[in-house]
Amino acid sequence: MTTGVEPVERPRSALESTAPSVAELDGTCALSRDRIGGKAWSVDHMRALGLPVPPAFAVTTEGWADFRARGALSEEIWLQVRAGVAALERGTGRRFGDTRRPLLVSVRSGAAVSMPGMMDTVLNLGINDEVERALAAETRNPGYAADTHRRFRSQYREIVLGDPEGAVPLDPWEQLRGAVAAVFRSWDSARAKTYRRSRGVSDDLGTAVTVQAMVFGNLDALSGTGVLFSRNPNTGERAVFGEWLVGGQGEDVVSGRTTPRPLDELAVTMPDVHEQLLAAADLLERDGRDIQDIEFTVESGRLWLLQSRPAKRSARAAVRAAVAMADEGLIDPATALRRVEAEHVRTVLRPASGAETDRPPLARGESACPGLASGVVVTDPDEAETRAAAGEDVVLARPTTSPDDLHGMIAARAIVTELGGATSHAALVSRELGRPCVVGCGPGVVAALAGQVVTVDGGAGAVWLGEIAGKAIDQSVIEDVAQLARWAAVSPDELVGLLSARSADAENHSSATHSIENGRMTAGTSPASDHALPHTTPRDGRTQQHTTPVHLPASDLDLLRLIGIKGRVAPDAVADSLADDAAETACADLVVRGLCATTPVGVRLTPEGRGELARLLAAERETVDPTVIAAAYDEFCVYNAELKEIITAWQMKDAATVNDHADTAYDTAVLDRLRAAHGQVAPLVRRIGEIAPRLARYAGRLERAVRRIDGGDHTWVARPIMDSYHTVWFELHEDLIGLCGLSRADEAAAGRAH
Numbered sequence: 001m002t003t004g005v006e007p008v009e010r011p012r013s014a015l016e017s018t019a020p021s022v023a024e025l026d027g028t029c030a031l032s033r034d035r036i037g038g039k040a041w042s043v044d045h046m047r048a049l050g051l052p053v054p055p056a057f058a059v060t061t062e063g064w065a066d067f068r069a070r071g072a073l074s075e076e077i078w079l080q081v082r083a084g085v086a087a088l089e090r091g092t093g094r095r096f097g098d099t100r101r102p103l104l105v106s107v108r109s110g111a112a113v114s115m116p117g118m119m120d121t122v123l124n125l126g127i128n129d130e131v132e133r134a135l136a137a138e139t140r141n142p143g144y145a146a147d148t149h150r151r152f153r154s155q156y157r158e159i160v161l162g163d164p165e166g167a168v169p170l171d172p173w174e175q176l177r178g179a180v181a182a183v184f185r186s187w188d189s190a191r192a193k194t195y196r197r198s199r200g201v202s203d204d205l206g207t208a209v210t211v212q213a214m215v216f217g218n219l220d221a222l223s224g225t226g227v228l229f230s231r232n233p234n235t236g237e238r239a240v241f242g243e244w245l246v247g248g249q250g251e252d253v254v255s256g257r258t259t260p261r262p263l264d265e266l267a268v269t270m271p272d273v274h275e276q277l278l279a280a281a282d283l284l285e286r287d288g289r290d291i292q293d294i295e296f297t298v299e300s301g302r303l304w305l306l307q308s309r310p311a312k313r314s315a316r317a318a319v320r321a322a323v324a325m326a327d328e329g330l331i332d333p334a335t336a337l338r339r340v341e342a343e344h345v346r347t348v349l350r351p352a353s354g355a356e357t358d359r360p361p362l363a364r365g366e367s368a369c370p371g372l373a374s375g376v377v378v379t380d381p382d383e384a385e386t387r388a389a390a391g392e393d394v395v396l397a398r399p400t401t402s403p404d405d406l407h408g409m410i411a412a413r414a415i416v417t418e419l420g421g422a423t424s425h426a427a428l429v430s431r432e433l434g435r436p437c438v439v440g441c442g443p444g445v446v447a448a449l450a451g452q453v454v455t456v457d458g459g460a461g462a463v464w465l466g467e468i469a470g471k472a473i474d475q476s477v478i479e480d481v482a483q484l485a486r487w488a489a490v491s492p493d494e495l496v497g498l499l500s501a502r503s504a505d506a507e508n509h510s511s512a513t514h515s516i517e518n519g520r521m522t523a524g525t526s527p528a529s530d531h532a533l534p535h536t537t538p539r540d541g542r543t544q545q546h547t548t549p550v551h552l553p554a555s556d557l558d559l560l561r562l563i564g565i566k567g568r569v570a571p572d573a574v575a576d577s578l579a580d581d582a583a584e585t586a587c588a589d590l591v592v593r594g595l596c597a598t599t600p601v602g603v604r605l606t607p608e609g610r611g612e613l614a615r616l617l618a619a620e621r622e623t624v625d626p627t628v629i630a631a632a633y634d635e636f637c638v639y640n641a642e643l644k645e646i647i648t649a650w651q652m653k654d655a656a657t658v659n660d661h662a663d664t665a666y667d668t669a670v671l672d673r674l675r676a677a678h679g680q681v682a683p684l685v686r687r688i689g690e691i692a693p694r695l696a697r698y699a700g701r702l703e704r705a706v707r708r709i710d711g712g713d714h715t716w717v718a719r720p721i722m723d724s725y726h727t728v729w730f731e732l733h734e735d736l737i738g739l740c741g742l743s744r745a746d747e748a749a750a751g752r753a754h
Helices: 013-018 033-048 061-070 075-092 129-139 142-161 172-186 190-199 264-269 271-288 315-327 333-338 342-348 381-389 403-411 425-433 445-449 475-488 492-505 556-566 571-578 583-592 607-621 626-651 664-691 693-710 725-739 744-749
Strands: 022-024 056-059 105-111 122-125 207-213 224-229 241-246 292-299 302-310 352-354 366-369 372-378 394-398 414-417 437-439 453-457 462-465 513-515 522-524 596-599 602-605 652-654
Touching: 022 033, 022 075, 033 056, 033 061, 033 105, 033 207, 033 302, 056 075, 061 075, 061 172, 061 207, 075 172, 075 207, 105 172, 122 142, 122 172, 129 142, 142 172, 172 207, 190 664, 264 271, 271 292, 271 302, 315 333, 315 342, 315 475, 333 475, 342 475, 342 492, 366 425, 372 381, 372 414, 381 394, 381 403, 394 403, 394 445, 403 425, 403 556, 403 725, 414 425, 414 445, 414 453, 425 437, 425 626, 425 725, 437 453, 475 492, 556 571, 556 583, 556 602, 556 607, 556 693, 556 725, 571 583, 571 602, 583 596, 583 602, 602 607, 607 725, 626 652, 626 664, 626 725, 664 693, 664 725, 693 725, 725 744
Parallel strands: 372 394, 394 414, 414 437
Antiparallel strands: 022 056, 056 207, 105 122, 105 207, 224 241, 224 292, 292 302, 366 437, 372 453, 453 462, 513 522, 596 602
16 A cells, blocks of 8 residues: 655665664665675665665665674664664655554565575564554455454464464564564574575575565455566566466465466556556566566556566576577677576477387386487497497497496487386486486397387387387477577587586586676675585494595506596596596506597597506405405495485486476475485495595595585586586496496396496
8 A cells, every 4th residue: 555655865875874784775775785685686776777666675684693693683773673664654654553554564584695494574564453443444445454464463473483373462663573583583594504505605694684665465456466577487488477366465476375367367457557567577677688577566556566586487498588688689699608508408409209109119118318319229338439420320228337338328319228227327327418218128128129220218218119200399499509509609419518518617616606697786605615514424423524635646547447437538527536637647648558549528448448457456456355345335335225316306306307406495405315415425435445545536526526516516416427426426336346346237137236
């Protein structure tokens, strides 16, 4: 409810000079997002653009720091909050707690980095029985006044008190003080702390509080609330997309408790409001140069904007919007490429299952990675690489796969195995590569398929004879991917690899920076340090500090074993994995000695190199107590099953749903499982390094992966060839199999090395 009274003009410094921990959000606030939070920054920026936004102020992160140190809201800051409320009163012509023209407010958390676990918004704060009667008399709508009071009591009990039967304060000022303190406390909620650990966000960043004058979507038939996207977040189409709910407030549209209506209905009932809303969306998108997610309220036919932020989007929308905005001149091609991830491209180019056929499949197994691909079946990874390099489409079929097969898996269009399930090596790696994959097809399948042209339907878990056309990928998708590839100066087939490499090389761990691309503001957090990594705890409960990573010069065995396991690897990646700058020169020496050969993607072992590696591994086995290493391997296998389940959960939300990493709470839970598993297994990995000194490097490599994940670079969970927790784990598994004198085939048959 509004009166149309404009905010009182005043010098910029009037409030700030007396209230350094409170900032009025009148469109001229010069404080950074770090200090006032993302929501407050959005409010201030929209007001600077001249858009209709209810008056608001922010209690800054300095106020949070003071609260955290004291454990309570200081009187000095409370006086500043009251000064902020006075500014809202001047801007609305209403009075907080008044029984004639009362002002109600909303209270929102406002960290610079949006995160789950922070306190939800409290609406309608400032109401009590007397204020309810005043609102009923003023609006001649007692139903609205009662609904507003009911909503407030319910939210305050749930969000601030945490007790559905709790006693809500009658004094509006006491309500406000309690809500501000609750926001500050929510920064240290268990869920918020877990999220920050998973994203490498500093615990010292803190939260602000946004206090804003209420406008009421529940006032009358010309009132409501809605959400608008400046472009369709599912398709990227340049057409507004949104929903609208008459008589709603706050989270009503997105809560799922009610069914909102299409935004087009607003155009019918209130065409002027609809036109203003579209104009605001266009302005905000041009200003932010990205798809905007806009929250709005209409009160008695008057539009108010509450928040605008970059929108979450599907893979298709990410690709379409990036290309379209570059074509429109909103962003440059380099920015468009930065906005598209490798998984976006994989997803939009993944064909659906093929045409219906009455023929029985040649093989059936478990779906490991969806998609459809055809090619001639080969059973040797070297042959797959050679034939693919010659331009032939190949399908790699193996009893089971190992890191030794990686080069062939990369070359193949699809992968089929006789053994294994959804957590097998073939399944995990195929999902990283985006290759259709069917696993666990049963004994004899490799021999039966060899040499035939087949179609692998990864989604259906079937292998069909011949080429079966998939449902056609929309031509617009192909054109968008081709445009991105032209900007990147690579072929469309190479685009995914380039985007993956770009992500892998990003130094997110050294600067977990969050930026607004329009250049108005950049806010960063402190880089995650080694000290931020949680201590590992052995099963006996004793806390143990991390060991210092091993930095011994790499031997021939170190080099040949790593190259052999990775299949094809760039010398600089070898040096990075072994933490030895001299390894690049050593790789060149191996080529000169004939033990390795160069390929377009890195060095590989020659037959002579494989022979030398086998000799060195045999000699190493003679130095290790077989009983001790066998016991360590048995213990490793217990953890191995759990680790593969965690990686599978990171890749797939369920058997039919690829994880698009849009669900932050889900990803956070998976990363928590990974950290817990690492804490359990780390003492064993260090003990393995004591049993077999060459394997001591694995402890440091795994801990480095966790540090990178904690720093926000989640490519370090699982990625092909390059180091990640997943790849390093599999390499350790291979080394343990070898040191125990076992073969992968035997271990796979026993169910321990799929």
